[in-house]
Amino acid sequence: MSTNNRNILTVSRLNAEVRLCLERDIGIVWLSGEISNFTAAVSGHWYLSLKDNQSQVKCAMFRGNNRRVTFKPKNGDQVLVRARVSLYEPRGDYQLILESMQPEGDGRLQQEFEQRKQALAAEGLFAQSEKKPLPAQPRRIGIITSKTGAALHDILHVLKRRDPSLPVVIYPTLVQGRDAAVSIAQAIGRANSRAECDVLIVGRGGGSLEDLWCFNEEIVARTIAASTIPIVSAVGHEVDVTIADFVADMRAPTPSAAAELVSRDLSYRLQQYQQREQALSRAMADVLYRQQRHLTQLSHRLSHQHPRTRLQQQSQRLDELQRRMQQAMMTKIRRAQAQCSQLDGRLQRATPIHTIHRQQGHVSQLEQRINHAMDAHLQHAQQRLHTLMATLDAVSPLATLTRGYSITRTDDGKVVTQTEQLSVGQTLHTHLREGDITSTVTALTPASVSPAQD
Incomplete structure (x- = not known):
């Protein structure tokens, strides 16, 4: 093939x-x-x-x-x-x-929040065209919140300070827990069926994402969107954002701020300005949200072709090579240490110190043998010297001198042995056993043969 x-x-x-x-x-x-x-x-x-x-x-x-x-x-x-x-x-x-x-806990809620927000936005629940304007001069205000919460106290305190004559209707509801979303939706439905208020404030005080979750439920969002009465969302603190804030006709950063918005002592122009500002903010947020999604899509497309991807892989490869290099270095160091230990052991076993000790002992023995040999040789030399001295003494002329003989020399040091060597008037030097004699020749008598004995 x-x-x-x-x-x-x-x-x-x-x-x-x-x-x-x-x-x-x-x-x-x-x-x-x-x-x-x-x-x-x-x-x-x-x-x-x-x-x-x-x-x-x-x-x-x-x-x-x-x-x-x-x-x-x-x-x-x-x-x-x-x-x-x-x-x-x-x-x-x-x-x-x-x-x-x-x-995981916070992440799941945040993910669900984003998914639900995108789905409801796609349906148009956040569209500015669906927002109802707040009444310029409300005749009665409805409050949908917990009857025991701090939010209700804050709202009533602001309304009493700004317009004590303004009637208020409280629709108590749960604002936290499993049944809170249904309770809030029922309260909004009850306010719409009774049609006794010009505007509704729906909210509660601050809390965690889990605490405020009932205001992210779909039933609450759809009920707010379906309300014929304008609704101001006042959930949590300024940094807290819920889906109810996007669906409501206006969002207030706090319950107290919601009471400020609907109070009668706000001029119509200021209220209109705030409504337009809110509309502009929502429109900007919506535009920014769409642009952000578009930017994210473009970023993902770019990331597939961006050199950063390659750089990230190379960086990851560099980290891997660095780990391998460190492991190889540690292995090599351990091997070198083991080899050093082996060589040190061999060096300890092969150290010359023991040989030196043995050789020092041998040198001591040789030194003793040399000393003994030198002593013996010296004694033998001394004995031989004494023998030679005795022999020399026996043949020495000094011994002859001791027996009464002498030695006569001329001026040039020659020993006189016969008269033929001398002449009359010649100076002679005679060496005795003890002392010297200087004499002058006055007469010479040749040697004669001794007479024969009868």
């Missing part, structure tokens, strides 16, 4: 194609799981795995994204992440590139 060379891919080309498929076809996902194998690299990037009871997936969160995480992740944390499905090409590992991370 023949194979067309053009159909043969390299491993690098295959991994690149798979990465593009994953990023293009799957793209951004939301994922919940437990953190394990968490590592913060020196480059600032995070590497971890997300797992459940049956599976796990490797993840990387680069420094630019993890700076926005408001808590310190650790192994065992349950989190909700927003991630881009990708592939680490050098190893062919399927992985997620994390863009955001939240604790």
Whole structure:
């Protein structure tokens, strides 16, 4: 079977194609799981795995994204992440590139909030054209909140201070818990059926996202949208935002501010200005929201072709090579230490100190033998000297001199042995055993043969 060379891919080309498929076809996902194998690299990037009871997936969160995480992740944390499905090409590992991370509880509520907000906005519930204007001079104000909450006290205190003659109708309701959303919707429906108020204030005091969740429920949003009476949303503090705020005809940052908005001592022009300001803010928020979504889409498209993706992979590869280099260095150091220990042991076993001690003992023995030999040789030399001295003394002329003989020499030092060597008047020097004699020759008598004995 023949194979067309053009159909043969390299491993690098295959991994690149798979990465593009994953990023293009799957793209951004939301994922919940437990953190394990968490590592913060020196480059600032995070590497971890997300797992459940049956599976796990490797993840990387680069420094630019993890700076926005408001808590310190650790192994065992349950989190909700927003991630881009990708592939680490050098190893062919399927992985997620994390863009955001939240604790799972808060993250799930925030995700549900965003999803519900987008769905209701798509239906037009937030449209400015659906907003009803607040009455310039309300005849009666309805308040939908808890009868025991601080919000009711704040609203009544402001209304009493600004216009004590303004009638108020309270529609008590639950503002927290599982049944709160239904209770709020029923209170709004009851106020509309009785049609005794010109404007309604719906709200409560501040709290966590979970505490305010009933004002994010769909039943509350649709009931507010269906109300024929204008509604001012006054939920929480200024930083708290709920879906009720987007659906209501006007949003007040606090319950007290809602009372300020509907109070009669506000001039019509100021109220109209505030309404227009609110409308403009909502319109701007809506435009910004659409532009943000468009920007996010463009950013995702750009990220597929942006060199940052390649840089992130190279940075991840650099972290991996650095870990491998550190492991190799530690292995080499351990081997060198083991080799040093072995060489040290061999050196200790082969040290010359023991040989030196043995040689020093041998040198001491040789030194003793040399001393003994020298003493013996010296004694033998002394004995031989004494013998030679005795022999020399026996033949020495000094011994002859001791027996009464003498030695006579001429001026030039020659020993006189016969008269033929001398002449009359010649000076002679005679050496005795003790002392010397200087004499002059006055007469010479040649030696004669001794007469024969009869």
